[in-house]
Amino acid sequence: MQLSSISNTGKNGKKELQGWFDDILSWRQRHLSDRQFTLVLAFLVGMFAAIAAYLLHTMIRLAQEFVWNLITVTGYNGLYLVFPVVGIWLTMLFIRYVVRDNISHGITRILYAISSKRSRLAAHNCWSSVVASAITIGFGGSVGAEAPIVLTGSSIASNLGQKFRMNNKTLMLLVGCGAAAAIAGIFKAPIAGLVFTIEVLMIDLTMASISPILIASVTATCFTYIFMGEDKLFDFQLVHPWEVGRVPSNILLGIFCGLISLYFIRMMTACEGVFGRMKNRYAKLVLGGLTLSVLIFLFPSLYGEGYHSINILLDGSDTADWNRVMQNSIFYGGGTYMLLLYIGCVVLTKAFATASTNGGGGCGGTFAPSLFIGAFAGFLFARIWNMYNIGTYVPEENAALLGMAGVMSGVMHAPLTGVFLIAELTAGYALFMPLMIVSVCAYLTILAFEPHSIYGMRLARQGKLITHHTDRSVLTLMTLDSVIERDYPIINKDMELSDLVHALSNSHREVLPVVDKAGALVGEIVLKEIRHIVFRTELYHHFKVVQLMTPPPTKLRLGDPMEDIMKAFETYNSESLPVMDEEGHLYGYISRVHLYSQYRQMVADLSND
Numbered sequence: 001m002q003l004s005s006i007s008n009t010g011k012n013g014k015k016e017l018q019g020w021f022d023d024i025l026s027w028r029q030r031h032l033s034d035r036q037f038t039l040v041l042a043f044l045v046g047m048f049a050a051i052a053a054y055l056l057h058t059m060i061r062l063a064q065e066f067v068w069n070l071i072t073v074t075g076y077n078g079l080y081l082v083f084p085v086v087g088i089w090l091t092m093l094f095i096r097y098v099v100r101d102n103i104s105h106g107i108t109r110i111l112y113a114i115s116s117k118r119s120r121l122a123a124h125n126c127w128s129s130v131v132a133s134a135i136t137i138g139f140g141g142s143v144g145a146e147a148p149i150v151l152t153g154s155s156i157a158s159n160l161g162q163k164f165r166m167n168n169k170t171l172m173l174l175v176g177c178g179a180a181a182a183i184a185g186i187f188k189a190p191i192a193g194l195v196f197t198i199e200v201l202m203i204d205l206t207m208a209s210i211s212p213i214l215i216a217s218v219t220a221t222c223f224t225y226i227f228m229g230e231d232k233l234f235d236f237q238l239v240h241p242w243e244v245g246r247v248p249s250n251i252l253l254g255i256f257c258g259l260i261s262l263y264f265i266r267m268m269t270a271c272e273g274v275f276g277r278m279k280n281r282y283a284k285l286v287l288g289g290l291t292l293s294v295l296i297f298l299f300p301s302l303y304g305e306g307y308h309s310i311n312i313l314l315d316g317s318d319t320a321d322w323n324r325v326m327q328n329s330i331f332y333g334g335g336t337y338m339l340l341l342y343i344g345c346v347v348l349t350k351a352f353a354t355a356s357t358n359g360g361g362g363c364g365g366t367f368a369p370s371l372f373i374g375a376f377a378g379f380l381f382a383r384i385w386n387m388y389n390i391g392t393y394v395p396e397e398n399a400a401l402l403g404m405a406g407v408m409s410g411v412m413h414a415p416l417t418g419v420f421l422i423a424e425l426t427a428g429y430a431l432f433m434p435l436m437i438v439s440v441c442a443y444l445t446i447l448a449f450e451p452h453s454i455y456g457m458r459l460a461r462q463g464k465l466i467t468h469h470t471d472r473s474v475l476t477l478m479t480l481d482s483v484i485e486r487d488y489p490i491i492n493k494d495m496e497l498s499d500l501v502h503a504l505s506n507s508h509r510e511v512l513p514v515v516d517k518a519g520a521l522v523g524e525i526v527l528k529e530i531r532h533i534v535f536r537t538e539l540y541h542h543f544k545v546v547q548l549m550t551p552p553p554t555k556l557r558l559g560d561p562m563e564d565i566m567k568a569f570e571t572y573n574s575e576s577l578p579v580m581d582e583e584g585h586l587y588g589y590i591s592r593v594h595l596y597s598q599y600r601q602m603v604a605d606l607s608n609d
Contacts, residue, residue, distance in 0.1 A: 025164065035208065038170055041160055042177045042212035046219025048160075049153035049181035053220070054227040056130045056149055057186075063087075063138020064304070080140065080328075081297055084357070085289035087139025091132050092285060092361030099128045103363060107147050107455040110154045110175060110201060120162060120171065125155030132363035140303045142292060142353035146186055147365020153182030153220075173209050176201055177216035185220035187233060189424035192417055193217040199414035200455060233307065236314045236426040240395035242434050249394045250434045253381050254406050254441025260347065260377045261370075261410025261446045265454045267351040268366065275359030288360020295353045299346050300328045302353045306372040313379045313400040314426075322379075322396070336387070343380045347373055366454055370411040371404045378403020398434070401426060405435050406442035413446070413453035415439040483595050484579055484588040490515055491525055491545055497533070498540035500525065500548070511576040511589070514549045519585035521578055523549030555580050558587060565590065 028037055071079045095103060101122060103109075110121070129148035137145055157178030161171045176197040184193030194210075194217050278284050296302050301309040309325050316322045319336055326332040331342040354369045382399030385391065401422060409418035418439040423429050450457070489503045491514045503512065504527060514523040523546075530548050533539050553572035556565055556579045568577060569592050581587040 028164070034166070034170065037164070038166070038173065038212050039215055041157070041164065041166075041174060042215040043219050044160060045153065045157040045174060045177045046181040046185075046216040047223055048156045049149075049178060049216070050185040050220040050223035050227065052126075052130055052152045052156065053149050053182060053185040053224060056134055056145055056152075057228070059130070059134035060138045060145060063134060067139060080300070080303060081293040084140035084142070084292050084296065084303070085285075085360075087136050087141050088289060088292075088357060088360045088362040089285055090139070091136045091141075091363050092281060094132055094135065095128075095361070095363070096281075099124055099132070101128075103128050103132060103148075103151070107150055107179075107200065107365070109151060110179060111456060121151075121155040121158040121175070123155070123159050125151055126159060127152070129155075129363065133365075136357065136362035136364050137305060140296070141357040141362045141364055142296075142302045142304065142306070142350070142369070143357045143362060143364020144305055144366065144368020144371075145364065146183070146367035148363060149186050150179045150182040150365075150367075153178035153185075157181075157216075173212055176209070177212050180213045181216040181220035183421075184217035185224045187421060187425055188221050188224050189421050190214070190217035190221045192421035192424055193220070195416040195420055196414065199417050200412055200453065232425060234314055234426050235311050236397065236401060238398075238430050239317075240398055242398075242431055243392065245392040246394060246434065247437065249382075249385060249391055250402065250437040251441050253378060253394075253399060253402060254438040255445050256381050257374060257377060257403055257406025257438060258410045258442040258445025260373060261407050261442060262449050263348075264351050264366075264370065264373060264407070264411055265446075265450055265457070268355050268454065269457070271352060271355030271359060275355070281361060285360050288356040288358075288362070291356040292353055292360070295349050295356070298329065299342065299349060301325055301346050301376075302350060305368045306350075307368070310372060310375040310400070310404075313375050314397050316397065336383075340380065340383060343376050343383075347376045347380065350376075366411065367408075370408045374404035374407030375400040376403070377407060398431065401431065402434055402438045406438040409439040410442040410446040411454050413443065413456070415443040418442075483590050483598055485591060485594065486588040488512060488589060491549075493522060493544070493546040493549065495545045496541055497543040497545075497548070500545055501534055501540065504534070509576070509589075513578060513586055513589070514545055515586055521552065521555065521580065521586045524552050524578070525549055552578050556590065558582060565595070569595065 032040070067079070067083050095101075101124065103125065109125075129151045133143070133145050133148035136143060154175045155178070157174040158171060161174040166174065179201055180193035180197040182193070183196045184190045187193075194213050197213055275284055275288065278287070292302075312325045313322065316324070319339065323332070323339060326334075326339065326342050329342065331338045334341075350369055350373050354364070354366060357364060378399040378401065379396050381403065382394040382396045385394050385399075386396070405418035405422040408421065409415040412418070415436075416439075419432070419435045422435060423432060488509050489507050489512060491500065491503060491512050493514050493516070495503075504525075510527045512525040512527075513521055514525060516522050525545065525548060527534075529550065533543065533548075553574045554568055554577060556568060556577055558579060558581050565577075568574075574592070576589050576591045578589055579587045
């Protein structure tokens with residue numbers, strides 16, 4: 001009796017809560033237009049994204065303090081090699097037994113949700129990436145927190161939009177707001193958040209979208225200042241203003257950063273392929289853990305996000321300052337050439353450390369690693385340039401800053417994001433001109449080899465990547481299920497013409513499929529090709545379907561990109577094409593009229609501001 005009472009109380013509470021929420025929806029529909037309410041949601045998204053970023057930073061700091069205190073108490077520095085592996089293992093257990101879903105490649109998942117799932121992200125992404133990346137990074141995993149927090153912000157926005165029953169177009173905009181707010185919040189860089197959404201997530205900047213994205217970015221930045229104060233992430237003081245004579249070195253630095261970006265993308269992809277082919281998760285843990293531990297032992301700068309090492313390069317002024325980046329390594333105290341060797345090795349091995357962290361079971365992004373590699377690559381370029389007096393003096397700390405923008409621009413294919421993020425991070429607006437030169441040169445360099453960013457290349461290969469080309473974006477957003485038709489009679493090849501005429505009279509289609517007993521398509525009956533005998537009743541028992549059918553011009557497959565389907569209609573000039581499932585059985589038909597009708601409607605929807 002008591003249990004029944006508790007159950008009824010719970011049900012009544014849910015009904016009251018649902019009724020309260022329905023009242024809010026009703027009030028909103030009466031008093032606020034969709035555009036006005038989108039602005040309200042953008043503010044909420046910005047606030048929640050800032051809270052998520054603050055929680056992530058706090059959790060990482062607490063985990064790091066736990067590790068440092070434990071090492072101090074035990075006096076055993078070798079734990080620095082053990083804790084990253086422990087963090088990967090804990091993250092793996094958390095994802096397997098708590099989340100029970102794949103949460104890796106955060107920004108790629110956002111791009112996939114935009115292109116294939118109408119901007120709907122799982123509810124657990126609102127918190128799972130925060131917890132998983134905090135464990136991984138807090139224990140020393142060589143990855144970044146930015147991609148997970150971007151996934152978190154976008155997921156918060158997506159689920160808010162779904163809760164308030166916003167349409168698909170608004171959901172896409174809100175996902176962009178969440179990503180912009182996450183970048184703005186974690187870096188205190190509102191403009192960078194805006195341009196990141198445009199360049200990386202391919203959200204078109206229209207009069208309808210600029211206001212919500214800006215509101216989300218500025219709101220997240222303001223709340224982050226409230227939570228975390230005014231301190232910048234990187235310590236940089238402009239001692240050497242830019243000079244026109246440094247243009248040649250800036251151009252060469254940009255090209256160098258573009259090549260480093262290409263190396264990073266290709267090496268990350270190769271390493272991910274190795275881990276992807278491994279089926280045993282504990283084998284992945286062993287391989288990833290051992291690789292990461294060895295690399296951290298040789299190059300301690302690879303421990304964690306590496307922002308401390310970046311600050312050493314940005315804040316140093318001579319060899320004595322910069323040598324601090326080699327502390328606790330076998331290279332320490334080796335002089336200038338040993339510093340160059342160390343920096344170069346770190347640039348080359350960071351990709352392995354990041355891939356080993358994620359491949360072994362950890363959770364983190366490539367945003368911070370690209371900043372890390374950029375700072376080290378820029379410093380290496382300037383140090384060699386100055387040692388051999390190749391041209392006008394290049395300040396090493398300035399080059400490290402420019403390298404961060406260059407490699408980020410190359411890896412993410414986002415030169416504007418690289419420029420504004422670094423300028424806002426360091427208040428280095430006086431270096432705006434060299435930032436643009438380096439970022440553009442890096443972008444143009446990598447574009448010659450790799451047409452897509454590290455986030456988009458996986459989806460691009462599947463034809464599922466949204467771009468700024470409206471026609472291609474529409475084809476990407478269109479789903480096969482929305483255009484496929486299955487209301488047609490099935491024709492057997494042994495049917496007589498009389499039975500075929502009866503089937504044609506009950507169907508509005510010009511093409512009817514002929515299938516065998518296993519469901520495989522063996523031919524088609526095209527009405528216009530048999531029209532000359534359809535009305536000759538004396539032939540009804542003289543012809544069978546097998547004598548009248550023709551092979552289909554081509555067969556489409558489930559999963560074919562819509563762009564390929566459009567090309568098939570153009571190539572074969574057909575009014576209707578069959579679609580086969582994975583087993584080769586007929587799944588349905590796509591008609592040219594229906595396909596082009598939906599295409600035109602979606603173009604109109606995307607163009608409507």
